[in-house]
Amino acid sequence: MWRIAFAGVAALVVAGCTQPLCTPNETQACACEGPGSGVQTCNAQGTAFSACACAARCEPDSCQGHGTCSVDERGATACTCFAAYEGTRCERCAPGAEDPEGDGTCALERCEPDTCSGHGTCALESGAPRCTCAPGYAGERCTACDQGYEVDASGACVMPTCVRERCNGRGLCGDDLSCACFPAYSGEACERCASGFQDADGDGVCSPACTATTCGGHGTCVDTSGTARCSCDALYSGPDCAACAAGAQDNDGDGTCAPACATAALACTSPAACSDTSGIARCACGRGYVDDGLDFQGQLRCRWVGLLADPGLPVGSASWQVLEDAGVQWLASTPGQLDPGAISLPFNAPGLRRFFAWQQVDVPPATVPWAVDVKYGSSNAGVVRVGTATVLLPTSTDGVVSACVGDTFEPGPMRVSLGSFEGLLARVPAPAAITFDSVTLRPGPECPAPGALPNGDFNSSADWKLENARITTVAGAGALRMPSDGCNSSRATRLLSVPSRGAATANALRLTSLRTGDSLTRGSVGLDGKFLDLPSDGSIMQWCVPAGVRGRVVNLTFQAVLSVACGVPRSGEFTIDDLEFFYDPDCAAPNGVINGGFQSNAGWRLSGSAALVNDSNARSRVLRINTPTVCGGGAASQNALVPMPVGTAGPALRFKYTAQGPTSVPAVILDSNLQQLPKTTGWETKLVCIPPQRAGLELTLEFNANAYGGCGVAISGETASFDEVELITDPSCPAE
Structure with missing residues (x-):
């Protein structure tokens, strides 16, 4: 016995309990050293007449499932292990036991062919063989006859003679030699089939007969073979015709099968599609559409009402989540206007973009690309993100802008977010807030399909917007002709949805171009406003689609310009043909950068002394700038x-x-942000964090090296080399 401190008073330790000194007329808790609990009750004189007693208790895993747990006279738990186990918690195999399967199950014996005496099946249970005896046998090793059976002359367990002979083996013989027939049999000696059963094949075995309910009312029953079998009606299957056959369904669970959409052959006119969720295949309008009646041909008409809740942005809408503490303001519309409200989003610092309002929406699959219609007012650009697809909106003044959504998102639940984007240059005066008045996400039949480039052979003017350009056809073959003189240039433009998904998705463009006339005529091709010079000798030009526009819908533009004064009698023309998308493995951009290892000439625009060369230190090819x-x-x-x-x-x-x-001085430039790099004597790895507001957007990436001072002064030994360029995510960089 020890005296210790307990709850501010002296206490005693007795039999595993810490027992406080008595407080008169109180019941006090005791602290147990192990599992369990206890109390002591004190009388008016401060003497305990009910002392602490901490009782241990068994837990479900006290013996690890390999024994039984009990509490001994000392108040401690103890395990009585099964025969094949030992240890304080039955945690290991006992001597002579094995774990043949390696799964922690110990066994003193294995199941052998004769374990169950040839009259049953053996399996290990609790580490020991256990027999499941065949009918007529019993006992631990199936060596005895079961109740109601007897041993015949051969030593086998068989039914008693009375049952075999008197009841024909179809019932049990009583003390008075009467038969209690098994189900399916009747008669004094169980010699015939009971009602509802038959022996049509005469083999002496009675089986269920056909009844009105045998096939569930969905088939015809035949039992002439001795077994009742169902011949199911069309649309049903299964032994009792209770299941729907292939191509049929019971989606409403009423027990009636009907053709599924796959076999109903309904001619639904898009955007309606077949739906059988109600139990009946019918043309139905998908998410975002409502039933608008039938047209004159009896086809269902669907009217688009939208996927977004509160697309008009009513003041305080609960459907839109907003960052209230970021300067977001709800604006009320002029009374009487149909549009119920608007939301004003603050503008960020130059080059940054942040989303301030969003809602979750379930976007269904569509047969055409998706588009957004946005009414907003600002002299600066807004941005809408649908899932992972980012749509940059042009500047607008209280107008409605429609834009196509690219292919970077999969149908399903996603966010539709609204934000602001200023671009690369600071504006004067300082940019104001951008106001969104309404937002609609809709199917866009006017939008190009990802990777599609119809009429790339210029056999017609379809899909092209021409300015001073023309498409001519000779002997069925067309070409785009781009004339220019000192007074007029020419331009041809179309929308292009650049694909982004798939292992071998088209990632490059090629064409042929030929210049005729004045050699000062310059032709160029551009994606999203970024141009490359066209060849002038009729050769094939191919180039990688920049990673920054993949998954977006952008303008593809051809232009021809002659740089002479207007009125000078000179002219030239570019002829362009055989424009197509194709896949080029050198144009792959697995980390957002094309050819980041500089193993080919793809992807990079080189100027000055920049070149892709073999490194002298056998680092393969690198970017070298002298x-x-x-x-x-x-x-x-x-x-x-x-x-x-x-x-x-x-x-x-x-x-x-x-x-x-x-x-x-070597440097890296991200958009217009230049970061000079310190000199090194060997290769070093550099990590530059990118503002998370730029995520999902195009980034102009540049490496350069230059010396500053009096231009033209010769210097030597000045080189900078770059390699293994990649855009990644890193935990040391901010994510929001």
């Missing part, structure tokens, strides 16, 4: 795609570089 003179460096750039944050990991640029020489 600076032979002051102002005589070079650069390499491309339009990359910033990845979306993953959890708490934000977007980042990672690359390796080395820079030698005292004068040249």
Whole structure:
């Protein structure tokens, strides 16, 4: 016995309990050393007349399922292990026991062929063989006859003679030699089939006969073979015709099968589609549509009402989640207007974008691409994100802008978000807030399908918007002709949905172009406003689609310009043909950057002294920029795609570089943000965090090296090399 402190008073430790000194007329809790609990009751004199007693208790896993648990006279738990186990908690195999399957199940014996004496099946239970005896046998090893059976002359367990002979083996013989027939049999000696049973094949075995309910009312029953079998009606299957056959369904669960959509052959006119969820296949309008009656041909008409709740942004709408503490304001419309409200979103610093309002929506599959119609007012650009697809809206002043959504999202639940985007240049005066007045997400039949490039052979003017350009056809073959003189240039434009999904998705474009006339005529092709010069000799041009526009719908533009004064009698023309999408493995951009390892010439725009060369240190190919003179460096750039944050990991640029020489300054430029790099004597890895507001958007990425001062002054030994460029997510960079 020890005296210890307990709850501020002296206490005793007795038999595993910490027992406080008595407080008169109180019942006090005791602290147990192990599992259990106890109390003591004190009388008016402060003497305990009910002392602490801490009782241990058994838990379900006290013996790990390999024994039985009990509490001994000392108040401690103890395990009585099964025969094949030992240990304080029955945690290991006993001597002579094995774990043949390696699953923690111990056994003193194995199941052998003769374990059940040839009259049953053996299985291990609780570490020991257990027999399931065949009919007529009993006992631990199936060595005895079961109740109601007897041993015949051969030593086998058989039914008693009375049952075999008197009741024909179809019932039990009583003490008075009367038969209690088994189900399906009747008669004094169980010699015939009971009502509802038959022996049509005369084999002496009675089986259920056909009844009105045998086939559930969905088939015809025949039992002439001795077994009742159902011949199911059309649309039904199964032994009792209770299941629907292939191509049929019972989606309403009323027990009646009807043709499923796959076999109903309904001619539904899009956007209506067949639906059998009600139990009857019929043409139904999908999510976002309502039934608008039948047309004159009896076809269902569907009217689009939208997927978004409160598309007019009524003041305080609970359907839209907003960042109230970020300067978001709800605006009321002029009384009497149909549009119930608007929302004003603050503008961010130059080059940044943030979403301030969003709602969750379940976007169904569609037979045409998706589009957004947005009414908003601002001299700056807005942005709408549908799932992972980002749509940059052009500047607008209180007008409705329609834009196509790219293919970067899969149908299903996703967010539709509203935000602001200023672009690269700060505006003067400072940008104001952007106001969204209404937002509609709808199927866009006017939008191009991802990767589709119809009329790339220019056999007609379809799909092209022509300005001073023309499409001509000779002997069935067409071509785009782009004339230009000093007074007029020409342009041809179309929408292009750049694909982004799939292992071998088209990621490059090619064409042929030929210049005739004045050699000063310059032709170019551009995606999203970024142009490349066209070849002038009729050769094939092919180039990678920038990673930054993949998954977006952008303008594809051809233009021809002659740089002479208006009125000078000179002219030229570019002829363009055989435009097509194709897949080029060198154009793959697994990390948002094309050819980040510089193993080919794809993807990068090189200027000055920049070149892709073999590294002298056997690092394979690298980007090398020499600076032979002051102002005589070079650069390499491309339009990359910033990845979306993953959890708490934000977007980042990672690359390796080395820079030698005292004068040249290497740098990396993300859009217009230049970051100079320190000189190194060997290869170093650099990580540059990208603002998470840029996630999912195009990023102009450039590496350059130059020396500053008096241009033209010769310098030597000035080189910068770059390799292993990739856009990633990194936990050290902010995700929001």
